[in-house]
Amino acid sequence: MNQFGFEFKIAIAEVVLHVFSKKTIELEAGYVPFLVDSSATAEIEVECFQGLPEVDFEALKLLFEAKNDEQRFYTIYEASGGYCFVLFDQNQKGIIQQIAYLNASFDYWKIYSRNAMALKYPMGPIIMHYLTLFTDAVLMHASCAFDGKKGRMFSGFSGAGKSTISMIWANAGSQIINDDRLVIRKMNGQFFVYNTPMYYVDISKKAPLNAIYLISHFPENKAKKLSGALAVSKVMAFCIQNNFDKSFINKRLEFFSDLCSVTPIYELGFVPDESVVSYIAENEKQG
Amino acid sequence: MDIQTLSSIKSKFVARQVAEELVIVPLSGNVAQMNELFTLNETGKFIWENISVDKTTTQISALMTEEFDIDEQTAQQDVEIFLSQMDILNKYNK
Structure with a gap:
């Protein structure tokens, strides 16, 4: 755990967040490589407090609940023209870990925490998700390999082989941007892939996005190019999002329509060995 | 699914045109629903866009004969095929 005094700045997908508090903030180690110079211009303010406020949840409109059969992860309410997030401790059922407020323009957070760990999971990923609504970006369940020329994203359901195919590309000399969670952002007309702070330490990385592969294990390497609405719907299925608001979904649909109109999208059945690297390279040559 | 039911749940989806087709995304609090988005081809898109509570299947069929080169x-x-395929959306009729 790292203590960072009263304020610091971090950059995620080149969006600078200014995190500040009247008390010391403890930061999970994975955020440290994303710290940037204090002179960087912040676009999002994150004000942190220790101690939880009294909130009458009955008076708020429930918008969204992230939960499974066993526990609640977080709940979102409408509040003062923005949003109120209630995050639960994953180790102690029913215990609130943080209460956070986000304004309607997605650029000012107020985070109230039980302790000094203001960005404790899942607060960090929630901030990242709303950062993508603030800017022209999406958060994806995906891995990405950059061979120095091309960035290839691999997405698929759990167990489809995202980490496996990343490892194969890494062994072939590619840099792995991340093998689980990525931001795609459009900058100056081009799409780029960025890693995000994880629970482990990794440097901040960026790569151009040149192709997206929707992967699954298969007895042979076989790629099929997708286009149009089918490509949009298949890629969008792997976007991490809270889709309780029509404007959020419309923004995503617009982003993915744009992305899929300029980026080749393939369904890829693959054999988990090095043969998939040459197969992809050859397949891309043939268009 | 009948037209009135489909019409009543249409507001629970967000649709966007991509080329001549439509991507339909459920508006839901459940992130897992993102696995349930689907697409409609040009014909499906036309029917979806013309579904409303005051229309009958005969009226929509008549509109289709004007739009496409097909008989009544x-x-x-x-x-009818489209409406039967929309049975998968019954779970949103709550």
Whole structure:
């Protein structure tokens, strides 16, 4: 755990967040490589407090609940023209870990925490998700390999082989941007892939996005190019999002329509060995 | 699914045109629903966009014969097939 005094700045997908508090903030180690110079211009303010406020949840409109059969992860309410997030401790059922407020323009957070760990999971990923609504970006369940020329994203359901195919590309000399969670952002007309702070330490990385592969294990390497609405719907299925608001979904649909109109999208059945690297390279040559 | 039911749940989806087709995304608090988005081809898109509480299958079929080069019987069959395929959306009728 790292203590960072009263304020610091971090950059995620080149969006600078200014995190500040009247008390010391403890930061999970994975955020440290994303710290940037204090002179960087912040676009999002994150004000942190220790101690939880009294909130009458009955008076708020429930918008969204992230939960499974066993526990609640977080709940979102409408509040003062923005949003109120209630995050639960994953180790102690029913215990609130943080209460956070986000304004309607997605650029000012107020985070109230039980302790000094203001960005404790899942607060960090929630901030990242709303950062993508603030800017022209999406958060994806995906891995990405950059061979120095091309960035290839691999997405698929759990167990489809995202980490496996990343490892194969890494062994072939590619840099792995991340093998689980990525931001795609459009900058100056081009799409780029960025890693995000994880629970482990990794440097901040960026790569151009040149192709997206929707992967699954298969007895042979076989790629099929997708286009149009089918490509949009298949890629969008792997976007991490809270889709309780029509404007959020419309923004995503617009982003993915744009992305899929300029980026080749393939369904890829693959054999988990090095043969998939040459197969992809050859397949891309043939268009 | 009948037209009135589909009309009543249409507001629970967000649709966007991509080329001549439509991507339909459920508006839901459940992130897992993102695995349930689907696409409609040009014919499906036309029917979806013309579904409303005050329309009958015959009226939509008639509109289809004006829009596409098909006879009324084919149009009627297309509408019925479309509506039966929309049965998968029954879970949103709550």
